[in-house]
Amino acid sequence: MPSVRFRLNGAETDIDADPDRPLLDILRGQLGMTGPHFGCGAGECGACNVIVDDRAVSACDTPLWSVTGKDVTTIEGLGTSERPHPLQRAFIAEQALQCGYCVSGILMSAAALLKRNPSPTSREVKEALDRNLCRCGSHNRIVRAVLRAAEEMAAG
Amino acid sequence: MNQQPAPSPSALPASLAANPKLSTWLKFSSDGKVAISPGKVEIGQGIVTALAQIAADELDIDLSRVQMIRASTAVSPNEGVTSGSLSIQQSGRALRHVCAEVRRIFLEQAAERLGIDIDALDIEDGTISGPGNVRTSYWELAQEVSLDRDATLSVTPKTVARRLLAGNSIPRIDIPDKVFARPRFIHDQALVGMLHGRVLRPENTRAKLVGLREDNVRAVVGLVAVVRDGSFAGVVAETEHAAEAALNALRKGATWSDGEPLPDEDDLASFLKAQPSESTVIGEKTAASPGTAARTIRRQYTRPYIAHASIAPSCAVAQWAGDRVHVWTHSQGVYLLRTDLALVLKLPVENITIEHMEGAGCYGHNAADDVALDAVLLAKSAGGRPVRVQWSRQGEMSDAPFGAAMVIEIEADLDERGEIIDWRHSIWSNGHAARPGRAAQPALLAAFELENPFPRIVSTNPPQANGGGGDRNSIPLYDFPSWHIGSHRLTTMPIRTSALRTLGGQGNVFAIESMLDEIAVERGEDPVAFRLRHLRDERAKDVIRAAALRAGWKPEKRPGIGHGVSFGRYKNTGAYCAAVAEIEGAEDISVRKLTLAVDVGEAINPDGVINQIEGGAIQATSWVLKERVRFDRRRITSTSWSEYPILRFSEVPEVEVEVIQRPDMDPVGAGEAAHGPVTAAIANAVFDALGVRVRDLPITRDRIIAAMELT
Numbered sequence: 001m002p003s004v005r006f007r008l009n010g011a012e013t014d015i016d017a018d019p020d021r022p023l024l025d026i027l028r029g030q031l032g033m034t035g036p037h038f039g040c041g042a043g044e045c046g047a048c049n050v051i052v053d054d055r056a057v058s059a060c061d062t063p064l065w066s067v068t069g070k071d072v073t074t075i076e077g078l079g080t081s082e083r084p085h086p087l088q089r090a091f092i093a094e095q096a097l098q099c100g101y102c103v104s105g106i107l108m109s110a111a112a113l114l115k116r117n118p119s120p121t122s123r124e125v126k127e128a129l130d131r132n133l134c135r136c137g138s139h140n141r142i143v144r145a146v147l148r149a150a151e152e153m154a155a156g
Numbered sequence: 157m158n159q160q161p162a163p164s165p166s167a168l169p170a171s172l173a174a175n176p177k178l179s180t181w182l183k184f185s186s187d188g189k190v191a192i193s194p195g196k197v198e199i200g201q202g203i204v205t206a207l208a209q210i211a212a213d214e215l216d217i218d219l220s221r222v223q224m225i226r227a228s229t230a231v232s233p234n235e236g237v238t239s240g241s242l243s244i245q246q247s248g249r250a251l252r253h254v255c256a257e258v259r260r261i262f263l264e265q266a267a268e269r270l271g272i273d274i275d276a277l278d279i280e281d282g283t284i285s286g287p288g289n290v291r292t293s294y295w296e297l298a299q300e301v302s303l304d305r306d307a308t309l310s311v312t313p314k315t316v317a318r319r320l321l322a323g324n325s326i327p328r329i330d331i332p333d334k335v336f337a338r339p340r341f342i343h344d345q346a347l348v349g350m351l352h353g354r355v356l357r358p359e360n361t362r363a364k365l366v367g368l369r370e371d372n373v374r375a376v377v378g379l380v381a382v383v384r385d386g387s388f389a390g391v392v393a394e395t396e397h398a399a400e401a402a403l404n405a406l407r408k409g410a411t412w413s414d415g416e417p418l419p420d421e422d423d424l425a426s427f428l429k430a431q432p433s434e435s436t437v438i439g440e441k442t443a444a445s446p447g448t449a450a451r452t453i454r455r456q457y458t459r460p461y462i463a464h465a466s467i468a469p470s471c472a473v474a475q476w477a478g479d480r481v482h483v484w485t486h487s488q489g490v491y492l493l494r495t496d497l498a499l500v501l502k503l504p505v506e507n508i509t510i511e512h513m514e515g516a517g518c519y520g521h522n523a524a525d526d527v528a529l530d531a532v533l534l535a536k537s538a539g540g541r542p543v544r545v546q547w548s549r550q551g552e553m554s555d556a557p558f559g560a561a562m563v564i565e566i567e568a569d570l571d572e573r574g575e576i577i578d579w580r581h582s583i584w585s586n587g588h589a590a591r592p593g594r595a596a597q598p599a600l601l602a603a604f605e606l607e608n609p610f611p612r613i614v615s616t617n618p619p620q621a622n623g624g625g626g627d628r629n630s631i632p633l634y635d636f637p638s639w640h641i642g643s644h645r646l647t648t649m650p651i652r653t654s655a656l657r658t659l660g661g662q663g664n665v666f667a668i669e670s671m672l673d674e675i676a677v678e679r680g681e682d683p684v685a686f687r688l689r690h691l692r693d694e695r696a697k698d699v700i701r702a703a704a705l706r707a708g709w710k711p712e713k714r715p716g717i718g719h720g721v722s723f724g725r726y727k728n729t730g731a732y733c734a735a736v737a738e739i740e741g742a743e744d745i746s747v748r749k750l751t752l753a754v755d756v757g758e759a760i761n762p763d764g765v766i767n768q769i770e771g772g773a774i775q776a777t778s779w780v781l782k783e784r785v786r787f788d789r790r791r792i793t794s795t796s797w798s799e800y801p802i803l804r805f806s807e808v809p810e811v812e813v814e815v816i817q818r819p820d821m822d823p824v825g826a827g828e829a830a831h832g833p834v835t836a837a838i839a840n841a842v843f844d845a846l847g848v849r850v851r852d853l854p855i856t857r858d859r860i861i862a863a864m865e866l867t
Contacts (some may be wrong), residue, residue, distance in 0.1 A: 099200025137774030
């Protein structure tokens with residue numbers, strides 16, 4: 001079995017697996033990570049979004065080989081309760097979810113946005129999250145939370 | 157402390173009457189915590205937090221001491237199903253009484269032990285203290301006090317003024333786990349030795365499995381078992397990856413019958429009206445002095461089948477030990493699921509333990525229960541190892557029950573002054589309830605597929621006393637002098653339907669509030685004033701006035717912009733909600749803003765109420781603008797997010813919610829209050845902008861063009 005090497009949440013990682021397998025399958029099935037969620041398996045809902053280098057991608061339709069040598073960040077690498085990412089703090093402050101199943105993917109899309117655009121407008125946040133689906137209707141809270149995190153980051 | 161004579165058992169809140177033992181609801185643990193054990197489950201609505209607030213308030217303990225126990229048939233009170241916006245009403249009331257009584261019992265014990273008059277004692281964060289610096293605590297006394305006794309309702313819960321937590325927007329206790337992605341969902345459950353299962357289902361509706369070649373499957377590395385029982389077939393494998401590979405191989409070896417025909421999706425109204433049905437008179441009112449009809453307006457409204465479309469595919473884990481099985485599920489009713497599993501497995505219920513774990517947001521009876529039976533059946537071949545089964549997106553969108561399509565016809569007789577003198581409302585729809593655990597037959601999908609199958613359940617409607625089903629919200633809240641409300645429930649069911657948020661409420665409120673709007677506009681009367689003139693209930697009028705005021709009703713007319721108003725009281729007995737919609741557009745419309753006012757009585761967690769109303773309003777907007785289950789004559793075709801689109805971030809309206817707090821009124825749920833009012837408000841706003849009435853949901857470009865051609 002060929003080996004694929006990439007950095008996962010900052011740690012060098014070697015995976016022995018069929019390189020055509022979806023990244024999500026490796027993260028959840030082989031590495032036991034439960035942050036990225038399976039929603040559709042077709043890259044249509046964003047529940048499994050992770051950041052590859054600087055872009056949010058759906059892990060369910062990203063083949064393992066395509067992340068060779070790249071930086072992969074999952075929600076597990078975003079922050080912890082001891083050292084939360086400003087987005088995580090903001091999602092709690094805004095109570096920005098109902099069921100929360102979509103949120104780990106949404107946080108990753110938002111984190112990628114704030115990296116390339118630290119002070120987005122509300123419209124830009126919505127555009128960045130447009131490929132993430134939320135069924136409970138928490139959209140407006142989520143947008144507010146992302147804007148709040150951006151402000152907090154700008155204030156240092 | 158206010159002592160009252162013990163009331164008759166019938167006065168107990170329903171959940172408490174069914175589960176009177178105090179220890180069922182509450183236990184003090186040795187580590188200074190209190191375990192609260194409700195029978196209702198978290199489905200993303202924040203119920204667990206609201207119940208914790210109620211418990212902490214009555215017990216005088218800090219919220220951080222409350223541990224909320226997930227519902228399980230092993231330990232929890234049986235509170236039926238988490239549905240109908242009843243959790244606060246049922247579980248909340250029960251817990252409030254239980255905790256008030258437990259507090260009193262401990263005070264009595266402390267008074268005896270400390271030799272101090274009970275009225276001189278006080279409790280702060282669980283520490284009981286009195287004059288002379290004497291103190292003890294719940295936890296010190298826990299060994300001396302047995303809570304294995306029945307609730308008496310002899311203690312009055314705290315007055316509103318003395319509650320510290322209820323009525324406040326306490327942050328939800330489940331949110332940190334979800335934001336930090338700590339495993340909390342059933343999908344993330346990892347048990348030792350856990351295997352993975354997948355079930356094979358036909359593309360064509362109700363096709364039977366007539367042949368199955370297993371040779372290709374056997375070659376899959378990691379395969380543990382192929383299971384077949386009649387048309388039920390599935391695989392068990394060491395990994396999820398292997399289970400998927402085995403399922404694909406199995407699908408290639410399967411031969412299916414043609415299945416059963418489906419109706420014409422473009423003529424649902426004719427289909428629903430032509431089917432055999434059971435007719436019920438839902439309500440009748442006779443005028444004291446009937447007026448003379450100058451004319452009659454007759455309108456027909458429809459809504460399509462709507463999918464739950466939960467963001468996660470349904471999932472369950474099952475593990476057998478001899479003839480006992482343990483099931484982890486996101487079902488809304490652990491006891492009800494147990495009843496049905498017992499019927500299918502022909503086992504006593506005691507052999508089955510059902511434990512709840514959270515799934516993705518759930519809006520009624522989706523596939524949570526079906527996948528639990530799938531897991532139980534597959535796990536029989538797993539040699540005692542746990543088996544996790546997860547449906548596919550396609551399965552979730554085609555095999556789970558849908559919200560039922562509806563046709564609603566309203567006839568209004570108007571007198572010579574244009575006043576409504578008689579109102580007739582008729583509904584044709586499949587039943588809106590086929591939940592497990594309610595009938596002599598199981599309601600679980602795999603049960604219909606076995607070699608010795610159970611008959612397919614045809615959905616029924618809950619009685620009006622429980623809010624009704626297809627007829628929910630069909631009795632007008634307006635003071636028309638007379639009316640006749642009739643419901644025709646189909647006795648055939650080619651497309652599987654069951655409970656979806658509001659049941660028939662969304663369709664009926666859409667119809668009533670659209671018709672009222674039409675009559676008001678025709679009279680040249682302001683639709684807000686028209687509604688207020690026909691209402692007697694001040695709480696109803698208050699939400700309408702509040703929403704209108706907040707939305708600046710009625711904003712000045714601008715080209716391409718429309719405003720609509722609507723009102724409903726969920727189930728006619730629950731939360732009051734009024735909505736004002738602002739829409740923009742011509743053939744393609746977008747909803748810019750929704751302004752809502754809601755009255756849920758005592759709002760235990762106001763931000764939780766706002767979150768539910770916002771979510772309901774946005775989901776309803778999605779239903780109205782986009783959603784429609786698609787099918788051809790053989791199969792459901794809307795099996796992915798591209799074929800069943802829902803509202804996206806860029807399409808979501810601004811939503812403003814005003815909560816009218818009524819702390820002295822019994823609290824009711826908020827989860828289903830917004831759907832009906834928002835639906836009709838959008839439709840009325842479309843008329844305001846474009847001058848056309850769209851009476852068939854969803855309100856899409858095609859429907860608007862069709863309505864324009866009719867005008």
